[in-house]
Amino acid sequence: MKLMRWLGSNLTSLIMSLLLALVIWISAVTSANPNVEVELSVPLEIREQSSDIAIVDPLPQTIYLKVLAPESIIQSLEEDNPLVAYINLTDIEAGTYRFTIQVELPDQLKPIRILDQNPEKVELKVSNLISKLLPVSIQVEGEPAIGYQTSGLSWDMSSVTVTGQD
Secondary structure, eight states: OHHHHHHHHHHHHHHHHHHHHHHHHHHHHHHHSOEEEEEEEEEEEEESOOTTEEEOSOOOSEEEEEEEEEHHHHHHHHHSOOOEEEEEOTTOOSEEEEEEOEEEOOGGGTTOEEEEEEOSEEEEEEEEEEEEEEEOOOOOOSOOOTTOOOOOOOOSOSEEEEEEEO
């Protein structure tokens, strides 16, 4: 009974104390490891590319991400950047496509917020690959230098396979 009366008369003070403790805790955590905004360079990968297609136009090697994350995570990214950007070429044929670039965040980096990405999409022209078997022959042109002479020519391969865009 006394406890209920005491709680009733001090409820406002208790709530204010809890809120103040929460504010102090949040302030301490964020000042010890504040959020930082940085721009990162991330390599661009191609996934699931069929062996019978070729990319005609060059792709950017990297994309740029503007991220917001705790300072400790940013420091770990500067040492070893596990971020990966990729486009998935599953089940595509010859033609021109526009792909959205996906960014893969490992679980330990989930506090990262991506603020901006450049580029977000990439246009890609794809063609079929063809292979052709061509014979190999040796043709000697000109004469050897003074003091040298040619003798029996030999080679191991009678043909080579050349692969290129259709």
